[in-house]
Amino acid sequence: MSEFELNPKYEKVITDLLEQQFSIVDDFFDFNEIEDLRALLLEKYNEDEFRKAAIGNQFSEQIVKSIRGDFISWIDENNLSQTEEVFFNKIDKFVNYMNRTCFLGIQEKEFHYAVYPKGTFYKRHLDTFQNDDSRKLSVVCYLNDEDWKPEYGGELVIFKPLEEIKVYPLKGRVVIFESQVLEHEVRQVEQMRLSITGWLKTRKL
Numbered sequence: 001m002s003e004f005e006l007n008p009k010y011e012k013v014i015t016d017l018l019e020q021q022f023s024i025v026d027d028f029f030d031f032n033e034i035e036d037l038r039a040l041l042l043e044k045y046n047e048d049e050f051r052k053a054a055i056g057n058q059f060s061e062q063i064v065k066s067i068r069g070d071f072i073s074w075i076d077e078n079n080l081s082q083t084e085e086v087f088f089n090k091i092d093k094f095v096n097y098m099n100r101t102c103f104l105g106i107q108e109k110e111f112h113y114a115v116y117p118k119g120t121f122y123k124r125h126l127d128t129f130q131n132d133d134s135r136k137l138s139v140v141c142y143l144n145d146e147d148w149k150p151e152y153g154g155e156l157v158i159f160k161p162l163e164e165i166k167v168y169p170l171k172g173r174v175v176i177f178e179s180q181v182l183e184h185e186v187r188q189v190e191q192m193r194l195s196i197t198g199w200l201k202t203r204k205l
Contacts, residue, residue, distance in 0.1 A: 022177035069120025111198030154189035
C-alpha cells in the first residue's frame with residue numbers, strides 16, 4: 001500500500017472549512033486551465049447552449065427573475081471535452097483526498113457553467129433543498145477575463161452570524177464552502193461574470 005502524501009493546498013482548505021466553513025483558493029487551477037475553461041464557456045454561450053437558471057430542484061423548479069438572473073449550462077460527465085476532463089480530474093483528486101482525510105462520504109458531483117449578464121444577481125439563499133440534503137460542499141471557479149474591479153459588482157457575499165464576507169470573482173479563484181450551513185448571494189453585476197459552479201454530494205437516500 002502506497003504511503004499517503006499530504007497535500008498542503010487541500011490541507012489549507014480543510015483547516016479553513018473547520019474554522020470558518022469556507023475556503024478561498026487562488027491557485028487551484030493553473031493559468032492555461034482557466035483560459036481553456038473560459039474559452040469553452042464562451043463557445044457554448046455563443047452557441048446558445050445556456051438556459052435561464054431556475055430555483056429549486058427537479059421537484060420544485062421555477063424561474064423567478066426577482067431572485068436570480070444567471071444563465072447556466074450543465075456539464076455532462078459522460079460527454080466531456082478534453083478541457084473538461086482536466087477540470088474533473090482535479091476535482092476528483094480533491095474529492096478523493098477529502099474522503100480519505102475527512103470521511104465526508106462524497107460520492108456524486110454536479111457542475112454547470114454560469115453566466116451573469118450585466119444587471120443580474122442572485123439573492124440570498126442556501127445551496128440545499130427541503131427534499132434533498134445531499135449537497136455537502138459548494139464549489140465556484142471564476143472564469144472572468146481580467147482582475148475583477150470592485151465597481152464591476154458581482155461579488156459573492158457569505159453571511160456569517162456577525163459579519164458579511166465579500167469575495168470578488170477574480171480570474172481563477174476557487175471558493176469552497178459548506179452547502180448546508182452558509183447562506184450567500186451574488187450582488188448585481190455591472191460586467192458579464194463567468195464561472196463554473198458545482199456541488200460535491202453524498203448519495204441521496
